[in-house]
Amino acid sequence: xxxxxxxxxxxxxxxxxxxxxxxxxxxxxxxxxxxxxxxxxxxxxxxxxxxxxxxxxxxxxxxxxxx
Numbered sequence: 769x770x771x772x773x774x775x776x777x778x779x780x781x782x783x784x785x786x787x788x789x790x791x792x793x794x795x796x797x798x799x800x801x802x803x804x805x806x807x808x809x810x811x812x813x814x815x816x817x818x819x820x821x822x823x824x825x826x827x828x829x830x831x832x833x834x835x
Contacts, residue, residue: 769807769810770782770783770786770787771786771811771814771815774807774810774811774814775811793819793822796822796825796826796829797822797825797826799825801819802814802819
């Protein structure tokens with residue numbers, strides 16, 4: 769569920785982009801980017817934490833070269 773949907777905001781194409789990002793993250797890492805049992809906990813986690821970097825979860829994913 770996109771963060772704006774959890775906040776009760778109007779949905780647009782950004783929710784689809786978010787869903788695609790979650791799907792790609794899960795396909796690459798084998799885990800969901802954020803896990804929770806209730807929607808309020810999920811919303812809090814989505815707003816409060818940064819995701820673990822893909823190269824930390826998979827050695828074959830290159831680090832960001834823009835540093």
